[in-house]
Amino acid sequence: METLLKEWYDKIKEAQSVDSLEDIRICVFGKKGVLATEFAKMKTAPNEEKSKIAKDLNTHKSSLMNEMTSRKITLQTQELKEAMKAEAIDVSMFSVSSEAGALHPVMETMDRIVEYFSAMNFAVKTGNMVEDDFNNFEALNLPKYHPARDMQDTFYFKDELLLRTHTSPVQIRTMMNNKPPIRMIAPGAVFRRDYDLTHTPMFHQVEGLLVDEEGKVSFANLKYILEDFLKYMFGEVEVRFRPSFFPFTEPSAEVDISCVFCKGKGCRVCSKTGWLEVLGCGIVDPNVFEAVKYKNVSGYAFGLGVERFAMLIHHIGDLRSLFEGDIKLLEQFQ
């Protein structure tokens, strides 16, 4: 019996596939298998030997079973390995780039700006691009003969309407239609009659306005929100306020950030000054409030060019390329 079983131990060890192992299993454990035959022999064995034979056979049965299982696992693992090997591919051939589209960097920048001010509870207000003289100029303390009108070369229509030169008319209309307090931003396209390397006849602005009771809104408040906003947009930059002049604000200031390219050391982009001008702002001029018939109020206002922000944030050099639908530029923003 020992010799006979020894042979099957060897066969299990030598089996080369799960299938041949299954054949062996049938030969050993099957109804007419070797073990069954051996157990059947017990009937004829002397009684005193029966229990020993049964014990031996059971020991063999379980150790054969163990051999079987372990060989099966080995073979299965091997076969799976080979099956996978047959599925081998050269992964280096697959370097996939996205098939998705992308948002325009200017619009995406505008979204980020809107996101900030929405979180600060500024209403988003929009208006028409075709405007009249009163809302675009007159109400903003820019009477017809004002020299500052030179700064904003305007597109006019034959009926004396015009394309808005800034989004400030949205603020005027909002004030005329609402009572203070006001807290709003006006994002949108604006137009100036200028077309060269650094100017396009259309560009985008976000302007902001906050109006509340007289004595409540201060320059310090304006400083606070703009410093916070610029850090949100540009990260840890230094912010500098320079007194300036705008007809619709008084006091007025221009706001610079430390150059994002050279960290303030001075480079070509910042004309060696270490600073980049990014915003205009100020306390709303009383003449503006007078134009919209607001009394006993105070407020601040600010405005920025979205293209300029986008160009500084994304290091885009050419302003005009932004208006060409150039997929080579756009796909970098996937």
Next chain:
Amino acid sequence: MIVTRSWLNEWIDLSDITTEDLAKTFNAIGLEVDRIHSYEIPKKIIVGKVLECEKHPDADKLNVCKVDIGTSIRQIVCGASNVREGLNVVVATIGAVMPNGTVIKPVKLRGVESEGMICSASEIGIEDCQSGIMELDKSVGKYKLGQEVCTLPTFADDLIEIELTANRGDCLSIRGVARDLSAAYDRPIKETNINEDEDKRVGIGRILSLSYENGLDVNLRYRAVDLKDLSLPFIVRLRLAQIEDSRETDIEALMLYVTHSSGVILRAYNYDFFCADNESMAKVELKKDDNGYASISSSKKASTVGIIQEDISKVTYAQGKVLLEASYIPPDIISKKMQESKIESGPMYYRTSRGSEPELNQGLNFCLNLIESNSKSSVFGGSIDLCDSYEDKIVTVTKKEIDEIIGAKINKVKITKILRNLGFGTTKSSSENFVISVPRFRHDISHKQDIVEEIVRLVGIDNIASKPFIFSESSKLEDDYFAYKKRSIYRHKAAHSGFFENVAFVFDEKKVLNGYGFNTTKEELELLNPIVNTFDTLRPTLMTGLLKAASQNIKNGISSVRLFEVGSVFNPTREESLKMAFLFSGDTQKENLANAGKPPKVDFNLFTQKISDVIGEFELRQYETSHSLSHVYQCAELLQNGEIIGELFRVHPSVEDSYGLEATYMCELDFVKLSYGLKVAKKSSKYQASFRDLSIIMPEAMSYEKVKAVIQASASEELIRFYPVDKYSDESLGENMSLSIRFVLQSFEKTLEEDNITSSMDAILESLNSELGIGLR
């Protein structure tokens, strides 16, 4: 506005302040620094004196000079035509390295030894202010022979160009800038005191009379001088070159210098121009000209006050009587007038319109003083004036208001100091109340906010601590915000579905648009001053812009062009509306292993699929566009929830051709009609859905739309969806085709049984047969 340190120093002492600090101060007080230039004169360039000057024996154009350079006398050959005995000159001595890199060495020029070079202005790196060599005079300041030029402040100067804001006409002069600095540094302005020796002079009244119309809003002051041997000081030449301005005659150059220094608008007139024949007395007449401007004339017009001078009244001679005029017009009056009836203007108009210095005497005296000290001229005594009585504007503001607007407490003494140094008069009616008189040169100040601005800029914004604005109010998330948000959501969806966002100008070309059958802005509402011909109207569609961008991208080698834009368009009455448009042209994927380098091209099915990825489910209906951009037989109107929201089509092959495009598909939608808002979930059935396919034989020419309508009308409520899945035609079918339609049936009550399904399908077939005469294969 260009200033230099040495020039400013004549009005305010800045000797202890570095140029860097000065620039920082300028920026801080709102005078933005545009450019700083430091003149660096090389070493070994010194002051010398020409003792002798003789013609070179062998060269006509050369002179051999003996030059005293303090420590010794040198022989120098000089080619300048203005070199002469007695001149004080600038000499580059042996070893000097000139700005252009040349090293000065002893040389022989046509056989004559030369030990150095007598220099012109450009040779030492300063502005070319004098033809030939520089002729130094007392205006340069004190110097010794042999002294290095780089130690003279006139030469080793720093130039600062300031960008002035439109309201600061008062800073269009050195004196005005100095006044702002006086407030910034809290130190006084140097005012020049001029002693008038009136007794010895012939009064101006003997040679000039002035007649005038009333109500002309101008201030004038006349002085007269008998001009003789005027030599323009070197410093005047140099500084005019530094400010990049010049005048044809010396007297005009001098007046320009005075204007830039003092801010007062000055003119010189030919005295004889005002004298009628055989009259020795000049008569100046001030009256309104044809355009309503204040003008000066005798028999002919001499000038328009503050705007332009006629050539015939200009001084073209070096000897003889000259009439000097100082003028001031309130800037708002002149700008308004210019707006109403525009006339040609001269070089002084800019200053006049921005607000020149109203203190006329100050400029005139400065000018006459310069003339007297640089010529043998005699000045006539007294002046003839026409001045309005001006009362300073009064602005009152309380300490509390100042603090509230700024948001910080500002020291009272500091406020008073700042305002006084800026030239404002201040009195305190009470300890907390400022009564401020505004000087005339600050025409830009009229409200308390203006006063606060002055304080803010001189205190320095950087010195004001930031404070959050505290509010208690409801959320500002309202209509326009949702519109913006909707736009943002659709833009994101489009980008995720493979489209790139395009931003185009709202301008387009009328001719092209009309050619495609688009209606553009009505003629009477059209743009008056387009920037270029190709942008001569407002766009009525986004599609032409997308086609242009697509065409450009194809030229740039992009093989799959997928673009979208959300933007404003305008109808003929110029009403603005928002559209969203898409364009898809060329490959649907990048080239890769899977598509064997030949990606499929976009087709109608894929394009509609992409659009639906962005806007959700929609229906298409056969349609004819009002424009000719579209393919005649691949064109649809697009409906969502039964409403027409736009059009979708393949581009007309000839349009594709003209833009250099392969098969291109476009879609334009009314953005407001796109749904936005919270979705409502439909109830869904828990029971199994059943599918049935019917193959219907129908004429090829029959529109599926009709079939659809009949099915919809006859369907039982269990039919939840149906759609075509296969189309087949062959010769045996003739004019007909076989269309397989898949029906999805489902009930809310139970799993449908065969009987239910069959009866539903039968009802549909019956209607198709009775209404359209079509049926199963």
